[in-house]
Amino acid sequence: MTRVHDMGGRYGDPAVIPEPQGIVPIGPEWHRKALALTLAAGGLGAWSIDTSRHARESLSPKDYARFSYYEKWMAALADLLVEKGLVTKDELAAGTAEPAGAHPKLFRAEAVGPALKRGSPYTRPGAEPAFAPGDRVRTRLPARNADIPGGHTRLPAYAAGQTGTVILSHGAHVLPDANAHGLGERPEPLYTVAFTAADLWGEAEGEGDEVTLDLWQSYLVPA
Structure with a gap:
């Protein structure tokens, strides 16, 4: 929910x-x-x-x-x-x-x-990224915190279960789903993933419109 x-x-x-x-x-x-x-x-x-x-x-x-x-x-x-x-x-x-x-x-x-x-940098030493720019990935469904029912997550519901393309890899960053609830920083690789607007909304305002989201590795699986 x-x-x-x-x-x-x-x-x-x-x-x-x-x-x-x-x-x-x-x-x-x-x-x-x-x-x-x-x-x-x-x-x-x-x-x-x-x-x-x-x-x-x-x-x-x-x-x-x-x-x-x-x-x-x-x-x-x-x-x-x-x-x-x-x-x-x-x-x-x-x-x-x-x-x-x-x-x-x-x-x-x-x-x-x-x-x-x-500032407050949230980059941390962590695992090597499992995905690279150009890879097709699918977000988990539903958009939920995997550890805490009703807990914090940065995966929006409108992008859950959708397929997109990795366009940037940012290295490991603090995982907000854990950090918000005192479960430790648990850094994971972070990516920018592009989705076509038509895939997310059913139709796009303009041809070629897309939505980009910064998403953690545990939110994603290979498409």
């Missing part, structure tokens, strides 16, 4: 209006605060980026559908802080920590810029 965030190919939704360069704009001041809180909380080291993505996609369908982009961030962050024992529900309601005090891993403002510039 897929979650509400897995929306590709679903009828009834409005048109997607892309932001310039795929960047969600910072609007009201609370957007800046939401971003700052997310970065500061992530700096505590209590979860991975994959865990935070799973928290957002695990919001209730009603909330996910009505929340804006940064509202989703804040709701998921609140859930994670309570789940990890960093904040209580009473503290969230009051807006004040009891007792007030700094966390030993406090992420100070002056450290944010350098940390963002360094």
